[in-house]
């Protein structure tokens with residue numbers, strides 16, 4: 001698209017417009033079609049030169065005096081020579097005097113002359129006056145030419161040229177030779193037609209000129225249109241450029257914004273990534289540190305490992321050696337254990353045998369005792385008669401009373417001889433006998449051989465034997481001793497009576513016969529024999545022995561219960577137990593024989609210190625209460641705590657509520673007993689020594705429990721001591 005070139009497109013000025021402008025106006029304005037008219041211009045130039053020459057000749061003609069300028073007067077002198085009126089000449093002068101100073105300089109004259117001629121080229125534009133003047137001039141020249149030059153070719157040529165110039169034919173005609181010939185012909189043949197021809201030519205040329213000008217105008221308009229179009233295009237272009245620019249700017253703005261946002265986003269991301277990277281770097285560093293530490297540790301561990309391996313090898317060797325030693329030791333131990341087991345079994349059997357024989361003896365002695373009691377009663381009766389007889393004798397009364405007390409207070413183990421060594425005890429005895437029940441049984445399974453103070457006479461062979469005052473301690477396990485040493489050795493000593501208990505049982509018992517017991521006494525026969533006989537009825541020897549201690553308030557029925565269990569009979573009106581007693585009974589528990597050594601304690605308060613000592617070696621304890629006596633049940637807790645005090649909770653306890661047969665007098669509901677048992681982890685039964693209900697069941701339960709407990713302990717012991725083998729041995 002072509003930008004406007006800035007050329008000033010100017011309309012070509014009409015030549016001769018305004019008489020005062022002169023020929024310089026032509027040069028002042030650049031014709032846009034210069035290039036097109038160069039040729040024409042060249043032709044004009046040559047024409048102008050001719051014209052200048054002619055103008056100078058005409059000037060000299062007018063300036064006849066040669067003063068260098070033409071005045072109005074000079075011009076009027078031509079009136080005679082030119083076919084022009086004075087007025088016409090005046091007009092010509094005025095037209096030529098451009099500055100109006102009344103003189104025509106050669107320049108003014110020449111310029112005006114040429115202008116005059118050029119203006120003849122645009123006759124259509126000239127006003128009529130000028131045209132008229134021109135015609136006059138032509139005619140002047142023609143006539144002058146016709147008259148002066150005649151047949152002069154050169155003149156004709158100039159005339160023709162002048163004509164042509166005047167008509168402006170150079171601009172229109174390319175080749176004017178035809179016109180020239182025609183003009184010459186016409187001039188020669190028909191001179192009167194020449195003016196017509198010239199008019200014709202004038203008209204033709206003027207039309208041509210008009211057409212030319214029209215063409216120029218059209219060209220100009222076209223150019224203007226093109227220019228306008230160009231301008232419009234330029235404008236559009238500019239607008240478009242502007243629009244593009246603004247669009248571009250907008251786009252750029254948007255793009256920049258987007259770019260900025262994006263870059264911000266990216267920056268943030270980058271920041272995040274950088275932070276992450278930093279964290280990772282730190283982590284890596286940390287890990288590296290750890291790695292190094294681990295590496296270091298590894299080395300250390302390796303060294304340690306090697307050391308440990310060496311130690312291990314050493315230890316393995318040592319272990320081997322030790323295991324050999326251990327094996328030896330185990331073999332030795334095994335043989336020792338076997339030996340020990342054998343010994344233990346033997347010992348147990350001996351114990352059992354002795355216990356049984358002692359029991360037998362005790363039964364015999366009891367019989368003797370019964371007999372002696374009967375005797376005693378009888379003697380007392382006699383004595384009473386005697387006493388009544390001698391009632392008056394006061395001095396005798398005190399002595400007699402003391403003697404009676406001593407007889408009836410047949411407690412062994414606490415009460416020494418009747419000579420008042422322990423006088424203070426007699427009051428206690430009084431208490432004992434103040435209760436409705438008789439207190440008669442001695443201690444230690446031996447019948448209490450009471451002195452018969454009532455008889456008042458000592459047995460044969462010296463003073464009466466003292467009553468047996470020994471307590472067999474469950475802890476000392478005196479039975480084997482008894483077996484070894486017969487009855488010569490003391491069973492044990494009552495802690496409180498050491499000083500009085502060093503006489504042999506045998507001796508005392510042997511001293512019994514002098515009491516003149518009836519033949520019913522088993523004394524005459526060996527005590528053990530009867531026991532052996534009974535023993536024989538037992539299917540086999542017992543496998544084990546358990547010591548069970550019986551406790552509970554007085555009169556709850558402990559002794560009655562044991563009698564029911566051992567002899568399967570019930571004796572009403574049983575005497576209160578004094579000190580301690582025991583029985584042995586073998587029972588069958590799950591195909592094995594279990595001997596139960598049952599220790600019957602005295603429930604009365606005063607014997608508690610003795611009872612307490614028997615707990616320590618007990619395998620099991622039976623606490624009994626009388627379900628018709630609330631107080632006896634309330635005492636159970638006290639009994640339990642004294643058991644626990646002595647042995648902790650390692651021994652099983654059987655709680656028995658006795659006298660179930662006497663339901664109508666029941667004071668302790670069954671639930672209470674059950675609850676108590678449950679709270680203290682006890683075995684519980686309600687039973688009756690009278691009817692025999694639950695006597696066997698309850699004791700068997702306890703025996704089974706003890707056996708199982710022992711089995712478990714034994715197994716554990718075997719496993720711990722000898723994991724390889726399992727062997728039954730006496731733990």
Ligand SMILES: Nc1nc2c(ncn2[C@@H]2O[C@H](COP(=O)(O)OP(=O)(O)OP(=O)(O)O)[C@@H](O)[C@H]2O)c(=O)[nH]1
Nearest residue numbers: 554555556557558559560573574576577603689690
């Ligand atoms: N109805 C009835 N009476 C019984 C029963 N058991 C014992 N008795 C009686 O209760 C009284 C006391 O009996 P013992 O066996 O001597 O009482 P204990 O517990 O041995 O008394 P201590 O030896 O003093 O501790 C006696 O009169 C017995 O006859 C029983 O099951 N039913």
Ligand SMILES: [Ca+2]
Nearest residue numbers: 097103104105
């Ligand atoms: Ca002048």
Ligand SMILES: [Mg+2]
Nearest residue numbers: 558559576577
């Ligand atoms: Mg009793």
